[in-house]
Amino acid sequence: MKIIAVSFLLMALTACGASTGQQSVSRGDASLSALYEREWEWRQKEFGKERDAEGNWVKTSGLPDVSDAAQQRRLAYWEGVLGELDEISIEDLSPEEAINAAVFRQIIETLANDARYKTYEAPLNSDSFFWSGLHPQNGGFEDxxxxxxxxxxxxxxxxxxxxxxxxxxxxxxxxxxxxxxxxxxxxxxxxxxxxxxxxxxxxxxxxxxxxxxxxxxxxxxxxxxxxxxxxxxxxxxxxxxxxxxxxxxxxxxxTLAARDLPDGEAFYQSQIKGFTTLDLTAEEIHNKGLSEVARIRGEMELILAELEYDGDMAAFFHFLRTDPQFYAGTPDELMGVSAYVAKRMDGKLSEVLGFLPRRRFAINPVPPAIAPIYTGGRGGLNACLMNTYNLPARPLYTLPALTLHECAPGHALQAAISLEAPGEIPEFRAQNYFSGYGEGWGLYTEWLGGEIGIYRTPYERFGQLTYEMWRACRLVIDTGLHQYGWSREQAIAYLRDNAAMSDHEITTEIDRYISWPAQALAYKLGEMLIREKRARAEVVLGTDFDQRYFHDRILGLRSVPLSVLASELDAWIDAGGPNPYPDMN
Structure with a gap:
């Protein structure tokens, strides 16, 4: 039986008799863990890893075999793994192993689909290349x-x-x-x-x-x-x-559209599922995007009224893109604004999280070699990067939202919590990342900044809406390009007309969507799901709702498909919104 929503499993287990149920669950758990542990060991070796004396995975003295023969061999292996997974019944799994099974299935289905559609025949896009990232960006090795x-x-x-x-x-x-x-x-x-x-x-x-x-x-x-x-x-x-x-x-x-590729419509749908981890069609996503664009536009209009701006939205965008007050004069000025936002957020963390990690992060500039074609920023475990190349294209009014997303409580903090949060998860999950979950959280933290007072001016609040609009536009543009045959010029015009981003940022982003079908869809869909579940929690729990526990539940799961996140948050709400770590807070 294929893995279904975990909340249904919880009800099923409760209904089962304890005497026979536990024995059955143990057999299922053992079969599943043996399968994902075997596949994980095999996959690491396939991609050029080996265990060192301490048992940690390290890169070997060779690079992976990426030949067509190797890719097809891997596809055959993963198809066999999916066949074995199909033999494991949901009723035979404990709640935690049911989550593991859902995560494992999504990972293997995505890997198999990529091999099946031979995405390795185009191992690059406008943003990422197979020839980069093969050496450390800074520092050396341990021995x-x-x-x-x-x-x-x-x-x-x-x-x-x-x-x-x-x-x-x-x-x-x-x-x-x-x-x-x-x-x-x-x-x-x-x-x-x-x-x-x-x-x-x-x-x-x-x-x-x-x-x-x-x-x-x-x-x-x-x-x-x-x-x-x-x-x-x-x-x-x-x-x-x-x-x-x-x-x-x-x-x-x-041509631009994914649908123009061999077996293009099926390929694009596989990429939608792989990146969003949701069963949505391109048409459904396009319509969600149009609805979000209209909603956010209305909120932008309210800020123009607050500012008593004498002009329409296009004129206001031009003002934001050209007035020197909104741009840093030096790289250090931009980095300083980002660092100050991060420190202000430090003072708010205890309001939004119950569990706080020990690890800290740096804020570094994007390396010069890649800065001209890099995004405005990226975040990870040890550092978040801010792009100081072409300062007239890096508006300061969006920098607070970008810092929250990439640094804290976004990706850098999220990665630290993934390592340090209580509760063991299998190695294959600890090393995995789903865009819908991770980027959905990052975009949600931009909205959260408004709720906790990070944005100090109408312009910074408009910057947050600009970034939210940017991600909503992605739903329209990505599907427009790859399903409905939009031109590059049409996509650029749509983003320029709806988001107060610089022309450099706009063209960089559109080329990314053109070359990387469906990747950009995950952000907004993930954020929408989290905000939808938060709204439900606030209604159902009333004064018992505590956003710290809501956030702890999300981050404590680590990276999971959005379908799993939805069912787990519903289960948390239905249980009364409890503290996930009662012994620690």
Whole structure:
């Protein structure tokens, strides 16, 4: 039986007799855990990982096999795993293992679908590339063995790139490529890797060594690294740049829609399910987006009235995009505004969360090599990044919302809680990320900032609405592009007319949607679900509603499909909105 909403499982277990039910649950739990643990070990090895002496997964001395044969072998394996999962009945699982099963199914179905539709034949988009992220952005490794494995991966780059290029040629032959218009200038990101020795980005970890490593050992590694960069890294990137400029970019498709790809409508639907973890059609999502755009537009109009602005919305957007008061004069000024927002949020955290993690995060600038094509910011476990490139395109009135989303209580804090929150979860879940859950939470925290007083001016509140409008527009634009055949110009115009973003941000975003079907849908759908459940909780629980416990329940689940999040929050509401960690708060 296929895994269904967990709340139904709870009712079923309550109705079962205790004497026979527990024995059945234990057998089901054992079968499921054996399956996902086996698949997880296999998957880690398939993607170039091995366990170190402490049992932690580390990168091996080689890069993954990305050949077509390897991809199809993985598809066959995952289809077999799904078959085994189908044999495990929901009634045989404990509540926690039912959540594990739902998470595991979504992960494996997404992996299998990507292999089935051969997404590996287009391993790049306007935002992310297979040739980037292969080295640390800063700092080195913990021991000599890690450096040795790193140099081994560098030696493997020519083979790794050759397999990717072979896959991309196969994609070109069947009409499956990234749209050419969304890749303009992206080949320039390869150029930095053509530099020699310490000028090459792969040298970054060779500038930093742990104290226990002696000078002679360091010197040997640096000498070896110079030779590997010269004989393996630079030639691999040189061949890649030639391929991109002479073969791929000239022959990439001129159409935009995912529906224009081989088996395009089914492919786009698979991407919708993979990124949103919801069973929604493109038409349903498009209509939700239109409704949200209209609602947010009404809230924007109220702020114009509050400001007594003498002009229409288009004129106000022009004012926001061009008036110097809304832009930083230096990178440090922008970083300082973001840091001050983060510190103000620190003073509010005890109002919105019961469980607070110990780990802290940094706020760093986006590295210069990628800043021109990077988004305004990103957040993660150790740091959130703010883009200081092209300051006239980085409005300060949206920076508070961006900081909440990327830093705290958004992604950086969310990642720390995922590590530190009470309650064990399987390793495969701890290392997984669903966009609908994670980005839905991030966007929800932007709205939450208004509820707790982070936004100090009408312009900052308008900035929050601008960011919410931006994500609502995504629902319309992504489906417009990939289902309804919108042009790039139509998509740009729609976003420009509805959100007070700079032209640089707008074009960067539209090219991202063009080249990465459905990815952008997850944010708003996740946020809408969380706000819907919060509204229900406030009505049902009344004065017993405590937002700290509501948020603890969301983050304590870690990353789950939105269908699971919905059923778990309903169960929490129906149970009276209890404190998930009564012994800690």
């Amino acid at each position: 000599a063995a890690s450096y040795r494995r790193y140099l081994g991966r560098l030696r493997d780059l020519p083979r790794f790139f050759a397999q990717h290029m072979s896959n991309m040629r196969a994609g070109m032959a069947r009409g499956y490529t990234v749209p050419a218009v969304s890749l303009r200038g992206r080949d320039q990101s390869i150029e930095a890797y053509l530099l020699p020795g310490s000028e090459n980005p792969f040298w970054i970890p060779l500038d930093s060594f742990p104290p226990m490593m002696g000078g002679e050992q360091v010197a040997r590694l640096q000498t070896e690294a110079r030779e590997v960069i010269a004989t393996q890294v630079v030639p691999a990137y040189t061949a890649l740049l030639k391929f991109m400029r002479e073969e791929y970019l000239p022959n990439a498709r001129r």
